[in-house]
Amino acid sequence: MNDLIKKVTQLLDDKTINVFIGYGQGTASRIRTIFVKNSSQVENLVYTSDCTANLAGYLLKHEVKKIGKLGILANDSALRSMMQLASEFQIKDGEVYVLHAAKDGSFTEFADFQSIEAYLVTIDTGITSDEQERIAKLEAMTVKERWIFWNKEFEKCIKCYACRAACPMCYCHRCTTDVNQPQWIPVASHEQGNLDYHLMRAMHLAGRCVNCGECANACPMDIPLNLLTYQLIAPIRTTFDATAGMKADAVYALSTFKPDDKENFII
Amino acid sequence: MEKELKILKYSDLPKMIEKFISQGYPVLAPVHKGKIVEIEYVQSLDSIALDVLLSTQSAKKAAFPKVEKVLEYTMNKAGVVQHPVDPADSKETILFGVRPCDASGFKSLDAIFGEGPSDQFYLSKKEKTTIISFSCPVADEYCFCTSVGGGPGNTAGSDLQFTSVSKDELLVEILTEKGKKASRIFADLLTEANSAIDKTKFIADVKVVFDLDSVVAKTTASFGNAELWLEQSLRCIGCGACAFVCPTCACFDFQDEQDTKKGVRLRLWDSCGFSLFTLHTSGHNPREVQSQRWRQRIMHKFAYMPEQLKVVGCEGCGRCSRACPVDMNIKEHLTAIREQVTV
Numbered sequence: 001m002n003d004l005i006k007k008v009t010q011l012l013d014d015k016t017i018n019v020f021i022g023y024g025q026g027t028a029s030r031i032r033t034i035f036v037k038n039s040s041q042v043e044n045l046v047y048t049s050d051c052t053a054n055l056a057g058y059l060l061k062h063e064v065k066k067i068g069k070l071g072i073l074a075n076d077s078a079l080r081s082m083m084q085l086a087s088e089f090q091i092k093d094g095e096v097y098v099l100h101a102a103k104d105g106s107f108t109e110f111a112d113f114q115s116i117e118a119y120l121v122t123i124d125t126g127i128t129s130d131e132q133e134r135i136a137k138l139e140a141m142t143v144k145e146r147w148i149f150w151n152k153e154f155e156k157c158i159k160c161y162a163c164r165a166a167c168p169m170c171y172c173h174r175c176t177t178d179v180n181q182p183q184w185i186p187v188a189s190h191e192q193g194n195l196d197y198h199l200m201r202a203m204h205l206a207g208r209c210v211n212c213g214e215c216a217n218a219c220p221m222d223i224p225l226n227l228l229t230y231q232l233i234a235p236i237r238t239t240f241d242a243t244a245g246m247k248a249d250a251v252y253a254l255s256t257f258k259p260d261d262k263e264n265f266i267i
Numbered sequence: 268m269e270k271e272l273k274i275l276k277y278s279d280l281p282k283m284i285e286k287f288i289s290q291g292y293p294v295l296a297p298v299h300k301g302k303i304v305e306i307e308y309v310q311s312l313d314s315i316a317l318d319v320l321l322s323t324q325s326a327k328k329a330a331f332p333k334v335e336k337v338l339e340y341t342m343n344k345a346g347v348v349q350h351p352v353d354p355a356d357s358k359e360t361i362l363f364g365v366r367p368c369d370a371s372g373f374k375s376l377d378a379i380f381g382e383g384p385s386d387q388f389y390l391s392k393k394e395k396t397t398i399i400s401f402s403c404p405v406a407d408e409y410c411f412c413t414s415v416g417g418g419p420g421n422t423a424g425s426d427l428q429f430t431s432v433s434k435d436e437l438l439v440e441i442l443t444e445k446g447k448k449a450s451r452i453f454a455d456l457l458t459e460a461n462s463a464i465d466k467t468k469f470i471a472d473v474k475v476v477f478d479l480d481s482v483v484a485k486t487t488a489s490f491g492n493a494e495l496w497l498e499q500s501l502r503c504i505g506c507g508a509c510a511f512v513c514p515t516c517a518c519f520d521f522q523d524e525q526d527t528k529k530g531v532r533l534r535l536w537d538s539c540g541f542s543l544f545t546l547h548t549s550g551h552n553p554r555e556v557q558s559q560r561w562r563q564r565i566m567h568k569f570a571y572m573p574e575q576l577k578v579v580g581c582e583g584c585g586r587c588s589r590a591c592p593v594d595m596n597i598k599e600h601l602t603a604i605r606e607q608v609t610v
């Protein structure tokens with residue numbers, strides 16, 4: 001913790017960065033994102049086992065970017081989001097100062113995207129065993145049972161779009177749900193509108209979701225949305241040998257064509 | 268009307284619900300759904316979650332549902348034929364087991380929907396809803412009802428209010444004519460109450476955290492204080508969770524859904540937190556950035572509504588803070604306005 005404070009103080013003092021995105025104490029024992037702009041605010045930084053949120057989404061927020069050069073405390077998920085965002089031309093190498101927070105509480109500076117990539121190949125990018133279990137249960141269901149399961153979950157949805165807002169990969173300036181000429185997705189939060197929205201979102205995250213779980217954590221109605229996007233990770237991996245958020249110059253599996261691509265999914 | 272006090276036995280609650288249902292009144296009440304608590308139609312007391320602090324969403328959907336059909340139409344070569352939806356086409360309903368902040372939330376909605384060309388879709392549903400609230404025996408750190416003129420035993424907006432006064436008995440306050448009418452349905456279960464009974468002994472102690480007049484004055488003076496709104500909202504991600512769980516947020520959108528022959532016009536919840544909310548067709552957006560949208564949320568509730576409708580647009584339920592994925596805590600932000608702004 002002292003290392004973190006020392007490092008961030010130095011970065012702000014020597015103007016390497018203008019703001020550091022990290023974790024601070026929130027209300028009701030929650031952890032929240034804080035933006036440290038000068039060394040007098042550095043003491044507000046905390047780092048505990050509860051600091052699990054993926055902060056990478058803030059790298060794209062207009063009002064955050066306007067502050068100046070950004071520094072970020074990135075956990076493994078945030079690093080992967082950053083690589084994915086880089087591959088989609090949303091952030092550039094050298095633009096962001098990256099301090100990596102490892103699970104053991106140590107902090108390492110990553111000088112460039114290449115060193116992030118080198119680190120990412122050494123970690124386990126899979127989903128947790130609890131999530132695996134839940135997905136296995138879903139996959140064991142008949143199509144009809146699964147349909148009922150998801151419709152029941154979506155029934156609770158109020159279309160607050162917290163899932164979309166919390167997802168670092170949902171950065172589109174004009175989301176498909178917001179387009180009205182033509183209208184692709186019914187705006188209403190009724191059965192059809194909820195179903196269409198969630199299927200569209202899942203499809204748009206296939207091969208891009210870095211399994212950080214922010215969507216499900218954000219949902220006020222406790223809908224396990226992450227299971228929907230996580231279920232698409234394995235097919236993309238086995239079909240196209242692609243894993244999201246590993247390389248800054250990756251080409252997106254679903255928008256590229258290789259002559260040896262498998263075609264077994266075409267019916 | 269003068270309020271009346273009665274006693275109802277806990278053990279008679281199932282019978283009371285049965286009576287409502289058998290006499291044709293649908294009952295809306297909080298229901299556990301996994302980790303959240305929804306407000307839904309129930310058939311018996313068993314499914315009602317009376318042990319929870321607050322439902323996840325407010326009870327506003329009783330009169331202001333998230334999706335509401337307001338018009339149907341058909342189209343043919345000659346043009347469009349409208350088939351109006353009758354706003355009065357709803358059943359008399361009992362809204363049961365909600366909290367005082369839910370009941371008083373309807374006061375703000377009444378003011379909003381009753382102003383100007385009054386909104387019959389809301390008003391007629393509200394008129395047909397009898398609200399039976401339960402005072403709060405406990406509160407949590409998100410609650411600040413007493414700072415915005417409410418309280419854990421506040422009866423404003425309720426037709427009947429129940430307070431647990433012992434482990435077997437509920438004090439029943441009959442507060443309105445509507446409440447009186449509903450109480451007749453289970454009159455045989457009620458006994459006289461001792462008028463000296465002190466309700467405050469049975470409800471939570473919610474500390475006042477700020478002086479409302481001062482918050483209203485300071486918020487009203489802060490429109491141009493861009494720094495304040497930016498500082499507060501830098502972590503806001505611009506979703507609509509706060510507005511959708513709020514008992515007083517009333518913004519809506521209209522959408523037509525149609526095929527080539529017929530269509531419906533729907534009224535849907537909307538939120539000032541969305542970037543699309545104020546986006547003009549031209550592409551211009553008068554609230555371009557999130558801090559301006561956050562300012563709107565707070566100013567609407569604590570400056571514009573007090574000025575125009577003589578009500579504050581917040582009940583202090585804290586639902587928005589609980590629902591917020593990034594811990595925007597309205598109690599904290601209002602306290603900061605109270606402390607930081609000088610007028």
Ligand code: SF4
Pocket residue numbers: 156157158159160161162163164218219220221222223225
């Ligand atoms: S966060 Fe939950 S309630 Fe909100 S739109 Fe997403 S799934 Fe629906």
Ligand code: SF4
Pocket residue numbers: 509512513514515516568580581582583584585586587588597
């Ligand atoms: S603004 Fe928040 S605290 Fe106030 S009534 Fe709405 S949800 Fe409750």
